[in-house]
Amino acid sequence: MLEVLNTPLFGITLSIIAFRIGLWVNRKIKHPLANPLLIAMGLIAIILVVFDIPFDIYEKSSSVIGLFLAPITAVLAVSIYRQRALLKESLLPVLLGTLAGSVASLLSIRWTCNLLGLDQVVLASLMSKSVTTPIAIAITEQFGGIPALTVASTVISGTLGNLLAPLLAKMFFISDPVAHGVGIGSCSHALGTSKALEIGEVEGAMSSIAISLSGVFTVLLAPFFFL
């Protein structure tokens, strides 16, 4: 019976169904805590437990989905390309802002991890958690971290960023829409950006530019913070 499920078809189909339900619930509830990725993950976990399907079978049969991380990262270039006019307008502030944000993120993660006594594997898994998930997973794999932990952390960061985006601007006295957008995109990638798009057009565009830029900066800088 189980060998029937031991094909990529099972992993892909189960993931698609779970994701579809996750999106549906997200649209119904309309709250960032109803994250489609988290819902899909939870549903798959429940199905595996209830039907007594070993985790190995899902892992093996869904591993083909992971092959698409590279093309997904590559097409991020298309979204940068689409924002090129806007990027040109405020090139220096955006570049320096995302660069500073990446350094701040790496430093603060390193320090808090050390302070709380988390080990190197956990640190390697969290280093990249502010950036977009495909790049974050690549960085985690490079330093021998646990990709699952990275995905969980990027969802936490993204959701926090989404929830707190308007509050953060008030807390840190940010009124410039460009600065607000870059801040949101640098610390909470696409999940934060969906909130930035609600706040305003400039905020949204800047936030989506910051996603890819901070991803590149974090790849370049991470080796210096992980020693």
Added chain:
Amino acid sequence: MKILIQLGLLFGVCILGDLVSFVLPFAFPGSVISMLLMLFLLLSGLMKESTIEESANFFLKNMTFFFIPFGVGILRYAALIRSVWWQLLVVNFVSLLVCFAVSSWTVVLVTRLQKLWGGRRNA
């Protein structure tokens, strides 16, 4: 056929990225090199946006789906998560505040400096 060609081009760029990553003397993810290659191709006009538009849109719109298997992997680390869950939340929260404050204030300061210099040049 159109989509197949687009996917072929996209995967080809990814293989090229992996190749460059393999040749580089230091560790650098091939996927990010592919992204930079793609950006170069688009900006230089060697590749038109319309050449890969449909498949790019497909991946950009459905990106989250592809993270599901990585996320479900968390089941394997349930014990680890249970032992460090509050630390994870603290790290996430602290770095979110620091990263937001630093990046947004850098933008504000750089913009102000630029205006200052621009103003002087015009005066």
